[in-house]
Amino acid sequence: MTTAGVRATARIEARDDGRGGTSLPVLDGEGPLALRRIRSSGCEARVMLVGAMSGPLGGDHLAVEARVGPGARLRVGSVAATIALPGQVKGEARYDVRLDVADGGELVWLPEQLISAGGSELFVSSRVDLRGEARLVFREEQVLGRVGEQPGRLTSRLTVRRGGRALLDQELACGPGAPGGWDGPAVLAGHRALGQLVVVRPEFEKGLPTARLLGEYAALTPLAGPAVLVTALAPDALLLRRVLDEALRDLT
Secondary structure: OEOOEOEEEEEEEEEEOOOOOEEEEEEEOEOOEEEEEEEEEOOEEEEEEEEOOOOOOOOOEEEEEEEEOOOOEEEEEEOOOEEEOOOOOOOOEEEEEEEEEOOOOEEEEEOOOEEEOOOOEEEEEEEEEEOOOOEEEEEEEEEEOOOOOOOOEEEEEEEEEEOOEEEEEEEEEEOOOOOOOOOOOOOOOOOOEEEEEEEEOHHHHHOOOOOEEEEOOEEEEEOOOOEEEEEEEEOOHHHHHHHHHHHHHHHO
16 A cells, blocks of 8 residues: 555466366455455356455555466456445546456456445456457446445446457446536436446357347447447346346357
8 A cells, every 4th residue: 555545456367277177377466356266167267356445445556467378267256346435545546457368268257346436536447358269258337326325436448359459449437527418318318337248259250149129228239250249227236237147148
């Protein structure tokens, strides 16, 4: 910790162990970012991100990095929601996610929700780099404010690249100070839970799922590659998760 806030990085590296499983030669957490390996399933290694402290708070800079090698399979989740809170240090907090999946590797990224508490200010940057026949499931869920509370300022950018080519690059800002209209009918329409699901599978090269609505405030959109994007809005986190879970079951 410094006078400018907490600086911490969690690192995961997954490799094919040569015996039909996945090893984790690097599993290293710092400060509020603790990592725990849990019981694996088949050839898949499973890791949980455990928040050891409150945050991110104002001025904090947290990062999670994961690398998946050829033939390795990694699933990452978290034990609880992440809550962005105002802190004693003035200024924006940052939360960076950097994911790299090699040819033939697979990453399933399913953390719990990020909650933007009133008075907080957070910039979230997620970047995923895929190579060759890499496979990906990436879920992102955000809740604007706790019960009965106005949200903080939340800016989120997600970039997914395959072979150096962009499949998706988008940014959304919500809360006080965000560009006007973020809560209007053309964006969130008054909803406080928003999420997206990106699924990249080599077999989509033979035929992508067709674009379609998944409800009044959810849609599936094919991307320019073997990938699809599901976006959803909901009045609360429970209903948002239900929509995204149903979409994931249909896609996998």
